[in-house]
Amino acid sequence: MRLKILAAALILSACMAQAAPRETADHITAAIHASLGSRAAQVMPNGGTMMPACTAPLAVSLLPSTDPGFRTASVTCPSPSWTIFAGVSLSRSVAALVATRPIAPGAAIDASDTETRPVAASAVHGTPLSPDSLTEGLRARQAIPAGQAITETMTDLQIAVRSGQQVSLRVRQGDLVISTGGIVLQNGAVGDTVEVENAASHRKLRAIVVRTLPARSGIYAIASDAAGD
Secondary structure, eight states, X not given: OHHHHHHHHHHHHHHHHHHSOBOOHHXXXXXXXXXXXXXXXXXXXXXXXXXXXOSSOOEEEEOOOSXXXXXXXXXXXXXXXXXXXXXEEEOOEEEEEEESSOBOTTOBOOGGGEEEEEEEGGGOOXXXXXXXXXXXXXXXXXXXXXXXXXXXXXXXXXEEEOTTOEEEEEEEETTEEEEEEEEESSOEETTOEEEEXXXXXXXXXXXXXXXXXOSSOEEEEEETTSOOO
């Protein structure tokens, strides 16, 4: 009789253990991502679903590593007490202009359509678009979904000035604009910073290629046949 009671108790205990809620892998993954801030990363599969559900905030720490692209995350639950480990593949991030709304082919792209965000370098296929290109009536060559990092090839951005070409140099300091002639020493698209030689002083300087003069201070190169300010 005692053996039957003991067996029944063991079966009941096993059933209760199976019915107890388990921690979810998604919850653990979210805690690891939260600990990384804005750093792009991929969390490897972990054994979180084998642990009882945590009733307190998870604590995450990254263990030391000689590989800057890979870390091991230690995830600890204070109640009930347990710790698991998960591999984390870290992606090098770059600052890129990201579409904040879907942009149709042929549509203009301006500052209201984009914002600068850290993006995994592996997600940027090409040369990231420069913020200096946004004031130039730039248009999309293809559909750009919201959240997509914008590269130059997705736009109608073309080489605006070529090495040896004469340009108008504009130096803006607040409301004061000084104009002079110059010769571009390297090819450049709108938004690029190129080396230019002042035609009068022969001094070499760096200028941002634009189609029209922005309102902010700086040194700008404008193609001779481009519209003025």
